Amino acid sequence: MNRDPALPGLLHDLNNIFQTMVDAADLLSEEPQWQPISAAILRSVERGRRVTMSLQAGRNPGVPFQTILDNAIAFVEDAMLAARGPEIRFACEVEPGIELPGNWAWERVLINLFHNAMRAMPQGGEIQVQACRSGPTTCIVVRDSGCGIPAEILHRLFEPRVSAKPGNGLGKPAGGLGLQVVESIVREYGGSVRAANRSDGPGAEFTITLATPVSARPAHA
DSSP: OOOOTHHHHHHHHHHHHHHHHHHHHHHHTTGGGGGHHHHHHHHHHHHHHHHHHHHHHHHOOEHHHHHHHHHHHHHHHHHHHHHOOOOEEEEEOOOOOOOSHHHHHHHHHHHHHHHHHHHTOOOEEEEEEEEEEETEEEEEEEEOOOOOOGGGGGGGSSSBOOOOOOSTTSSBBSSSOHHHHHHHHHTTTOOEEEEEOOOSSEEEEEEEEEEEOGGGOTOOO
């Protein structure tokens, strides 16, 4: 695999930045009222280091989806802690044994979907995550309990700078590329993503469908 010759220098610079953040977090931890923020910073640094390690190692052959999900939830919860945002609850049902390649990329997919859900629930709410396998297919569904997606932009939701964020003018440029990034990553790994409004109540749902790697399929598949 060919790699950018500038990558080692970039990773070295990033590690220096991470160390500065660690030093700052250590200082904050000396004051009890800042200890939760210090811990959140350290967890973010650890995630950054995982990303850099993934870049060095290339595409990972397989990481448990539960681990990817736990890391994405921890990142979002730390961001909520720092921003003092509304309470967001997570309800997850994950079939054991599901693995995905490129763990940092899939963390980004989930984080972007979670942020999208949070914007639709400014007063707080619940994000549901389900992951299961059916024969040769793995299905991941992320649902929220927010305001849903206006019908006029549902078919355009993954286009650049289209957002259903309240207050931005539905269907008008909103500056966000999060869902476009989601679709780009999912397609890179041979999958597809579909957006819809929930049929069981208010809110939106995003369904990711992937071909299950042979090594990750149950023996009876």
